[in-house]
Amino acid sequence: MPTAQTAPPVTAFMLIKTTPEWLAMTPRERMDAFTTQVVPAIRSKTTGVRSRFYDTEFYSTRVTDVWVWEADDHDAYQHLIDALRETPFWDRYFEIVDLLVGTENGYARTYGLDPVATIAT
Template sequence: MSDLGSQYDLATNPMTIFWLIKTTPEWLELPPHGDNGRFAFGKNVLDPILDRYSGAIMTFYDAEAFTADCTDVMVWTVTSLKDYNGVVNDLRETKFWSHYFTIEKIIPAIENEYAKHYETAIHGQSAQSAT
């Protein structure tokens, strides 16, 4: 049997955390461009926070055309819980948190954990793509 503890080592087996978020009217009132626009907020406020925490990488997906549950999904790849916690704490100190966006749901997950636990092939992937 292999070392099951390694499947919980975030440095080699990152955790994925999904945030389902909704924009607020305050966010939508901002123009997309300009010194006080949405993209400026991302560049001036969000990017410096994300740059400080290399163990919590975020990708952003638009969902408003496909669901009423959220307008966007933030997907975090986490190799350091300390960095992820730092991002969360820093974001809470900005207008991102509860002013421009509401956090509807946070879903932490470990990719294919069930297969790793039982040391079996990953369902839904060919043997070639699982290697």
Template sequence: MSNTPLPFDPALTIFMLVKTSPEWLGFSVDRRFELLGAEFTPILKKHADNVVLRFFDVEFYSTRVTDIWMWDARDHHSYQLLVEDLRETAFWDRYFDIVEILTGVENAYAKNYDRPVITA
């Protein structure tokens, strides 16, 4: 888990459940990182002031999805702009199948009732 503070207080968190495609797995590891650097990283940098990504590998424990991309977004519009850019790349439903998108608001139950957050 990252201890780096976010540059903003996220309005929403999005969990993208994705599955690597056979095409992606057919690339060498070096080629995968080249593609990430050439196509994916510039999008992350473009939206870095408003959207932050964390990667989770889950292929060790799941067959339905291989990775979870967790996005913290400053607001809905910033997230939507990020997705528009991603959809213009092969990372969206070619190299990775977007299996499901789950969007939530952290601790909304407490915020909505003006109550303290429950923690362990």
């Protein structure tokens, strides 16, 4: 019996840069702002999203952080962006430098090929 094919998750690489307002806060104030202003908005308006956060300020001046999001589908991703835009995260604490959005191994699915990936030996 064939299995139902599901849409691949949407992955978004959110390239961001800290603002002077964010940097003027103490580390505790930053964590409090994030957990009381940003996280509740995401949780109340989205489902099916997961994230990882990477610091890049030691290597780049244009992009200080990369927030990697995985959403179950494009609708979940859209709700995420809508939620973030309604918080101080968006253009107040961070400047959104770029959004790179895609699906993993999309070319392989399009052409019915096995994905090419490297494996550590």
